[in-house]
Amino acid sequence: MPGPSGERALWKAALAATPACLALERFAEALTEAERRHTESCPRCQAELALWQEFDSSPATAEEGAAVTWIAAELKRRATTEATPWWKKWLFAPVPYRLAGSLAVLVLMAGVALYITRTNSGTGETSGEPVYRSQQVQVIAPVGDLEAAPAQLKWQPVAGSAVYRVEVMEVDRHSLWSTETRDASVTLPAAVRALIVPGKTLLWEVTVRNSTGGAAASSGIQKFRLKSKSKLGGEL
């Protein structure tokens, strides 16, 4: 039986939009007969339609009223505030604020100058996190046509990496499963392995994330496929 993540992946795949599903923009229009028939039999379109109707026509309840009024006022305030150019705010700010601001700018400039001086006077080496922006993650397996369904995804470890994000996708890039790990391999859950059937191509990608969560290097999209039974040289 698949684990919780596998269960979610299976239902997610079953409930993904199909080519017959309505574009969200259609919900405000009069539906055609074909669209109406599809919606009557499609849980996804029914749910999306219900959400749109709630957005379009459901008034705020008594409990929500005050909060919604506050949010609308806040949005208006932010829009007005952000319309004022920074230099204008600066120009009309009280003198103490302007003096403090000037001092802050001077300190910042001094700091930058010091940093540049120290960097240039050294050996040219920089300290801190390794940079792997130009690096690629080298995958080990699975890639290409396979004789047996893989149990794991493996790649060459990247020095200094914080965490690897791994994603398995359909050929249309629809995500089937993803996870994060500090190891250079992950074991595929049973639910994902169940999706690896002969002749069906799946994609996967591993991305290195640095300590700030940014993507620093990637394997690029990798493809693999379990060979069709008819191609197994008479094994059947």
Added chain:
Amino acid sequence: MGTMSPEQLADEDLVKQCQGASGAEYKRLADELFGRYYEKVGRWCFRFTGERESAADLAQDVFVKAYRHLGTFAGASKFSTWLYVIVRNECFNRSSSNAAKMNAEGGEEMLATIPDVGTPSPYEAAATASSNVQLRALLQDTLDETERQVFTLHYGEDVPLDSLTSLLGLTNASGAKAYIVSAKRKLAKAVQRMKVKGVQL
């Protein structure tokens, strides 16, 4: 015929004027257009987050995106649905990333706190199903309208149950969680009946 003020224009006409304007004029027209939706978007975001400050931040992100992409609005749909798509996607993308984070951290499934409905689990059926079409049909034939909506949005789009309770205007005591529980129970029974009849999913 005199020129209509921005306040008098329909949304779609106002968008056209925005697209032909620049600088302060663009800002003035866009503010008028978006101001019409502050409450509607704010209400949706409040229902999604359940907290007014984060709802205001979320709504602001929505309007920033709309502001940036207003030039791409081609008029093929109503402006309100165009804006709705941005709101919906912004919210659902946050749900998906939060759900992925929970899974990646080995955190518990959102439904783990919901009582097990016994065997056979509907997920067993899902695991062996040969076709997504059959799974959709199973949902359609087995669940009532609200159960289908909750199940579809929770599993299909990772929308948290608390958010669904508010977004769908559910007023029962346990909200969306109750509908998930009843949906799982019904699906389990349906699968059991199908097995007895020898029907393969």
